[in-house]
Amino acid sequence: MSVMAIGVNGRPFTVDDLEGMPDDGRRYELIDGTLLVSPTPGLRHQKIVAMLLVKLDPSCPTDLHVLPAPFAVRQSKNTELQPDVLVCRDSDLTDKLLPVAPLLAVEILSPSTALYDLNTKKAVYERLGVPTYWVIDPEVPTLTVFEFGADGLYEQTVVVKADEVFEATAPFLVKFSPAELLGTLK
Structure with missing residues (x-):
């Protein structure tokens, strides 16, 4: 992950600056005007995102949505995050982004993002x-x-490892083990 603290013309970055970022597979996020650039995710990361969607979506109530990145959570002009997976209310969404806090944000660790995610x-x-x-x-x-x-x-x-079963109650009821999220990967 690379971090850029100086924005355009010496001012902090804003969400308007994100519109000019290249569509190169990297994730561009802002935290208080600081640009965070994450590399394209790897195989294990993407498999977990896919399997998590498979686990969450069938249990998701009809007034909520489970969405993968890239989907912007933007509450201000200088902060925009894109959780790997989020759950939000249907009534909170716009066509382009989520302007309020999601009910659940999920980040999948990678060597380049672990410190930032944690x-x-x-x-x-x-x-x-x-x-x-x-x-x-x-x-x-x-x-x-x-x-x-x-x-x-x-x-x-809660900390749940490998084949231990996690029983979520929020934002809705769902059960799975972390190992299940790897599917056929080992």
Whole structure:
């Protein structure tokens, strides 16, 4: 992942600057005017995204949607994130983006993004008010769940490894193991 803190003409980046970014397979996100550029995801990452969609979508209530990246979560002109997978209310969507916090944001770790996903993005999702944040490590495989605690801050509520079964209650009921998300990959 590369980070660019200086925007156009010495000013921070805005979502308007994202429109001019190349369509090169990389993910371009903004956090408080700082541009984050992630490389094209690898095989394990994409397999987990696909399998997670397969697991979540059939259980998803009709008033909610499960969406993969790229789909923008934009609450301001200087912050736009694209979770690997998100769940949101139908009534919150526009044709182009989600202008409010999703109910669930999921990030799949990769060597180039792990520190950002576990620290910077986690802090931004917390600040934006995303009630549930899942981080999936494709190498182990492990699912870590963060939810708001009594103090209004994220706390790690669950860590599920390999063939252990995770039973989500939020944003809706669904069961799966992290190992299932790799499908036939080992």
